[in-house]
Amino acid sequence: MTAQLNPRGDVAVLVPAAGAGVRLGPGRPKALRLLAGEPLLVHAVRRLAEARSVHTIVVAAPVAEVDAVRELLAPVAPVSVVPGGAERQESVAAALAAVPAGPEIILVHDAARALTPPSLVEAVAAAVRAGRPAVIPVLPVVDTIKEVDAGEVVLGTVDRSALRAVQTPQGFLRSVLTAAHAAAGDSLTDDAGLVEKQGVPVSCVSGSEYALKITRPFDLALAEHLLAGGG
Numbered sequence: 001m002t003a004q005l006n007p008r009g010d011v012a013v014l015v016p017a018a019g020a021g022v023r024l025g026p027g028r029p030k031a032l033r034l035l036a037g038e039p040l041l042v043h044a045v046r047r048l049a050e051a052r053s054v055h056t057i058v059v060a061a062p063v064a065e066v067d068a069v070r071e072l073l074a075p076v077a078p079v080s081v082v083p084g085g086a087e088r089q090e091s092v093a094a095a096l097a098a099v100p101a102g103p104e105i106i107l108v109h110d111a112a113r114a115l116t117p118p119s120l121v122e123a124v125a126a127a128v129r130a131g132r133p134a135v136i137p138v139l140p141v142v143d144t145i146k147e148v149d150a151g152e153v154v155l156g157t158v159d160r161s162a163l164r165a166v167q168t169p170q171g172f173l174r175s176v177l178t179a180a181h182a183a184a185g186d187s188l189t190d191d192a193g194l195v196e197k198q199g200v201p202v203s204c205v206s207g208s209e210y211a212l213k214i215t216r217p218f219d220l221a222l223a224e225h226l227l228a229g230g231g
């Protein structure tokens with residue numbers, strides 16, 4: 001059944017989904033690869049649509065797949081689909097340009113984080129609503145981290161207590177994300193990085209193990225396992 005988005009919600013979610021998925025190996029663009037019989041993008045959008053603050057969802061699809069993605073998502077939730085760009089940042093900018101007037105909180109969420117729970121979407125949105133201009137979900141780093149030189153010789157051990165692994169959805173005041181993209185230079189893999197360059201403080205909230213980014217075949221296998229366990 002098609003989910004209804006909340007017409008009184010204050011959140012628009014941009015979903016960059018235009019990547020090829022090179023690290024996942026040969027096949028269709030990653031957002032269209034199957035997880036438990038459904039494309040990653042369907043899993044991701046279904047969970048976003050369950051978050052009750054969400055008013056608008058804009059997906060940036062691979063250019064050759066825009067119509068296919070529209071058809072795929074029509075029964076899942078009412079979403080806008082725009083052509084993505086060659087870099088993630090361009091895909092996010094294309095989706096941002098398609099957000100209608102209204103929502104003042106913008107979340108940016110990787111389609112590849114297909115199992116992200118609606119509760120994390122709400123937690124990020126709530127932190128922005130409470131006055132943080134930019135919010136990222138993070139997890140502590142569990143492995144020991146070494147800095148190495150070009151020859152893979154260890155230069156030193158990094159203090160991991162001050163490090164965080166960053167997930168999506170990343171949340172922003174609309175004005176903050178719009179200004180950051182307008183000023184964007186080099187392409188970055190995360191939107192908070194653009195906002196940092198503007199001197200805007202970026203705050204952390206607790207992330208979720210389920211928000212893992214499906215990048216390599218192992219991640220897909222892990223996601224299958226999590227879903228089989230009711231994740």
Ligand code: CTP
Binds near residue numbers: 019060088089111
């Ligand atoms: N993405 C995008 N447009 C691009 C590149 C990436 O919308 N030009 C999206 C991907 O579809 C994904 C998210 O950004 O949902 C995170 O990127 P990543 O995990 O790196 O996905 P891919 O770029 O598809 O994977 P790879 O780097 O292995 O090719």
Ligand code: MG
Binds near residue numbers: 019
């Ligand atoms: Mg990529």
